Amino acid sequence: MAIDIVSGDESAAVAGNLLSVRDKIARAAEGAGRLADVATLIAISKSQPIQRIQAALDDGQRIFGENRVQEAQAHWTELRGRYSDLELHFVGHLQTNKVAEALALFDVIQCVDRPKLARALAREIARSGARIRLFVQVNIGEEPQKGGVAPGVAEAFIADCREQYGLEIEGVMCIPPEGEEPSPYFALLAGIAQRVGLTNLSMGMTSDYEIAVRLGATHVRVGRAIFGERQPPQGAKTNHTPPGG
Numbered sequence: 158m159a160i161d162i163v164s165g166d167e168s169a170a171v172a173g174n175l176l177s178v179r180d181k182i183a184r185a186a187e188g189a190g191r192l193a194d195v196a197t198l199i200a201i202s203k204s205q206p207i208q209r210i211q212a213a214l215d216d217g218q219r220i221f222g223e224n225r226v227q228e229a230q231a232h233w234t235e236l237r238g239r240y241s242d243l244e245l246h247f248v249g250h251l252q253t254n255k256v257a258e259a260l261a262l263f264d265v266i267q268c269v270d271r272p273k274l275a276r277a278l279a280r281e282i283a284r285s286g287a288r289i290r291l292f293v294q295v296n297i298g299e300e301p302q303k304g305g306v307a308p309g310v311a312e313a314f315i316a317d318c319r320e321q322y323g324l325e326i327e328g329v330m331c332i333p334p335e336g337e338e339p340s341p342y343f344a345l346l347a348g349i350a351q352r353v354g355l356t357n358l359s360m361g362m363t364s365d366y367e368i369a370v371r372l373g374a375t376h377v378r379v380g381r382a383i384f385g386e387r388q389p390p391q392g393a394k395t396n397h398t399p400p401g402g
C-alpha cells in the first residue's frame with residue numbers, strides 16, 4: 158500500500174491524514190455501537206522524518222509509538238522537554254539489556270512477552286521506582302518470527318506477571334498475520350483479555366484499524382496512514398530482531 162506524502166507540503170498532509178484517521182476511528186466505533194472516542198490513537202512514528210513527527214505534534218497529536226529504543230531516544234529525548242503531555246508507547250521487541258533505557262523514556266511498554274523480560278522489568282522498576290504501564294503481547298497467529306506469548310499460555314503468563322513478578326498489566330496487544338483476514342485474531346485476543354479481566358485491547362494498524370475498532374480495540378497503532386511510507390535512514394540495515402534477549 159502506498160500512502161505517500163508529497164514533499165513540500167508534508168505538514169498539511171500529516172494533518173489531513175490525522176483528521177481522516179480520527180474520523181474513521183470515530184465512525185467505526187459508532188457503527189459498532191461504541192462511543193466515538195473509545196479508541197486511543199497511537200501514532201507510530203518509527204522510521205519517519207522528524208518533520209512529519211513535528212507536523213503531528215503541531216496538529217495536537219500527543220500519543221506516539223516506537224519500536225526501537227535507540228531510534229526513539231533520537232526522536233523524543235529533546236521533544237519530551239518541549240511537550241510535557243506526551244505519551245510514548247514502546248511497541249517493538251524489548252531486549253532485557255535495554256529495559257532501564259526503555260523505562261526512562263516510555264510511558265507504556267506494550268510488548269511484555271516472556272518471563273525473562275517480566276523479571277527484568279520487575280527488577281528495574283523496584284530499583285528505579287519508574288512508573289510504567291504494561292501490556293502483554295500475544296503472538297496471536299503463532300508466527301515464529303513474531304514476538305509475543307502463545308495464545309494458549311497467555312492467561313497463565315499474565316497470572317505469573319501479576320503474582321510472581323508483581324507487575325500490573327493493563328491490557329493485551331497483538332499483530333495478526335499479514336495478508337490474512339484479521340477479525341478472527343482480534344476476536345481471539347478479546348477473548349483472552351476477557352478471561353483475565355483486562356479491558357484494554359491494543360490492536361489494529363494502517364491496514365485494519367477500522368476492523369479492530371469494530372471488534373473492541375481500545376488502542377490502535379497507526380503509522381503509514383498518518384505519516385506516509387516509512388523512510389529508513391540512508392545506509393541503515395534492515396531491522397532483524399535478535400532471538401532471545
Ligand SMILES: *Cc1c(COP(=O)(O)O)cnc(C)c1O
Pocket residue numbers: 201203224248249332362363364378379380381382
Ligand atoms: C510499525 C508498527 C505499527 C504501525 O504499522 P502501520 O502499518 O504503519 O500502521 C503498529 N504496531 C506495531 C507493533 C508496529 O511495529
